[in-house]
Every structure is written in C-alpha cells, then in structure tokens.
Amino acid sequence: MKPVPLSTPARRLAGFALLAASVGFTGLLTFVQAVAGLFR
Amino acid sequence: LNPYRGGDKLPTWWTALRGVPIAAMALPFIPSLMLALAGGNGRLIGGCLAGIAGVVAAMARLRRARRHDARQAGVLLGVGTGLAAAFAGGTGPIGGVVLGLMAWGGARLLYDGVVEMAPPAPPPPPHADGLDPVRARLAALLSGDPRLLPAATAMRGLLDEITLRPAEGTQARRVLMMGVDGLERIAARLARGAAPPETLPALVDDLARAARDAGHGLRATETEALDIQVKVLQDRLRQEGIA
Numbered sequence: 001m002k003p004v005p006l007s008t009p010a011r012r013l014a015g016f017a018l019l020a021a022s023v024g025f026t027g028l029l030t031f032v033q034a035v036a037g038l039f040r
Numbered sequence: 041l042n043p044y045r046g047g048d049k050l051p052t053w054w055t056a057l058r059g060v061p062i063a064a065m066a067l068p069f070i071p072s073l074m075l076a077l078a079g080g081n082g083r084l085i086g087g088c089l090a091g092i093a094g095v096v097a098a099m100a101r102l103r104r105a106r107r108h109d110a111r112q113a114g115v116l117l118g119v120g121t122g123l124a125a126a127f128a129g130g131t132g133p134i135g136g137v138v139l140g141l142m143a144w145g146g147a148r149l150l151y152d153g154v155v156e157m158a159p160p161a162p163p164p165p166p167h168a169d170g171l172d173p174v175r176a177r178l179a180a181l182l183s184g185d186p187r188l189l190p191a192a193t194a195m196r197g198l199l200d201e202i203t204l205r206p207a208e209g210t211q212a213r214r215v216l217m218m219g220v221d222g223l224e225r226i227a228a229r230l231a232r233g234a235a236p237p238e239t240l241p242a243l244v245d246d247l248a249r250a251a252r253d254a255g256h257g258l259r260a261t262e263t264e265a266l267d268i269q270v271k272v273l274q275d276r277l278r279q280e281g282i283a
Contacts, residue, residue, distance in 0.1 A: 015149025022142035027068030029129035034075035
C-alpha cells in the first residue's frame with residue numbers, strides 16, 4: 001500500500017500548526033518562566 | 041516530502057515576508073527576554089537569546105531565498121527553539137529536543153518547495169592562454185608614464201584581439217611581446233630620470249601603428265575565413281536546390 005502524500009495546502013497547514021505548537025508554545029513557556037522568576 | 045520544486049528565477053519582493061509567521065509566533069520571546077533581564081537569571085536570558093537568534097537567523101535565510109535556504113532555516117529554527125525550550129522554557133533536555141524537532145518539521149512542511157534562486161555562479165575561470173603576465177605588465181604601463189600611453193593603449197587593443205583568437209596570431213604575439221618589452225624598458229629609464237630623446241614620440245607612434253596593424257591583420261584573417269564559409273554554404277544550398 002502506497003502512502004498518500006499530503007496536498008500542498010494541507011502540508012502548509014500542518015507545518016503552520018507544528019510551528020505554532022513548537023515555537024509559539026516555547027515562547028509562552030519562557031514567558032511563564034520569566035514571570036515566575038520575578039516572584040521567586 | 042517533495043524535493044526542491046522552485047524555479048531558478050529571482051524570487052519576488054514578497055519573499056522577504058516569508059519569515060513573518062515565525063516572527064509572529066516568536067513574539068512572546070521579547071517580553072520574556074525583558075523580564076529575564078530584569079530578574080537577572082542567566083539561564084533564562086541565554087535561552088531567550090537562543091530562541092530569538094534562531095528565529096532571526098531563520099528569517100534571514102528565508103529572506104535570502106537561495107537554493108536550500110528554506111531547509112537551513114528549518115534547522116536553525118529547530119536548534120534555536122530547542123535551546124530556548126531547554127534553558128528558558130524549563131522543559132529539560134528531552135522536551136527541548138522534542139520541541140526543536142517539531143519546529144524543524146513545521147518549517148520543513150511550511151516552506152518545502154518554495155521558490156528559491158540558484159546560488160551565485162562561480163567566478164569565471166582565469167584566462168588559460170598564458171597571457172596573464174602580459175596583461176599585468178600592460179596594466180602597469182597604462183597607469184605609468186603618459187608619454188607611452190598611446191602605444192600601451194594600442195598594445196592593450198592588440199592583446200584583446202589575441203585573447204579572442206588564442207590559437208592564431210603568432211606574428212601578432214611577437215609584435216605584442218616586443219612592444220611590451222620595449223615600452224617597459226623605456227618606462228624604466230624615464231622613471232629613473234632620463235631625458236626622452238626627440239625621436240621618442242615617433243617611436244611610440246610606430247609601436248602604436250604596428251599594434252593596430254597586427255590587430256587589423258588578425259581581424260582580416262577572420263573576415264577572410266568568414267567569406268570562404270559564406271561562399272561554401274551558398275554553393276551547398278545551390279547544390280541541394282534549396283536556394
């Protein structure tokens with residue numbers, strides 16, 4: 001059975017979602033850490 | 041994933057905006073860096089800087105848009121995000137690796153197959169006709185004594201003609217070498233303060249004329265060859281009944 005390749009818009013959407021989940025989430029995590037660091 | 045599918049044309053101006061989604065997602069790094077600086081936590085500051093550096097480097101690559109730059113942007117973003125998560129995000133090494141891989145994969149998916157231009161062409165190979173030393177000597181003569189300039193300029197023209205037809209022009213080469221040798225010797229004497237003889241302008245004119253004649257000779261040979269070629273082709277067309 002051959003794997004079905006993602007169409008271009010689906011690929012771009014998946015890439016965007018992955019980036020948001022990684023870069024965006026990391027940014028939020030650092031922000032939380034930085035805020036928490038102020039009260040430590 | 042699809043391999044490179046971009047054309048080899050120059051990307052349009054909006055290529056510079058390719059990195060904007062990444063920048064938008066990385067916005068929280070800026071206040072984080074400010075707060076980390078205020079708190080004075082070195083680990084946090086380093087992590088934020090790594091994340092920002094990764095984003096900026098990735099955006100620069102995406103903006104440059106040479107072949108494989110999008111892939112490199114993915115790697116840079118992955119490394120930066122991983123370091124930021126591990127050091128500033130408090131995820132530890134495993135979380136950092138996972139988030140870094142996610143960023144790399146996301147960039148690969150989002151920017152795969154975008155139009156990128158070919159890398160700049162390698163510099164043209166140096167002339168392989170053995171005339172480079174003569175070129176350098178002529179350049180020195182051309183920037184030297186102005187009294188010798190007419191002959192040096194004519195020699196430069198002859199050199200250009202010889203460069204176009206490296207296989208021909210033995211006589212022209214002889215004229216060139218003799219002229220350059222002579223001009224160099226005269227220039228050396230003049231530079232040492234010798235008073236130029238009255239016959240010097242005539243000699244310079246003679247040298248310039250000899251160089252021009254040799255150049256004309258080279259071109260004439262070429263013209264003759266073209267004449268023959270045209271005639272042969274005409275005869276052949278006539279024989280084949282085409283013209």
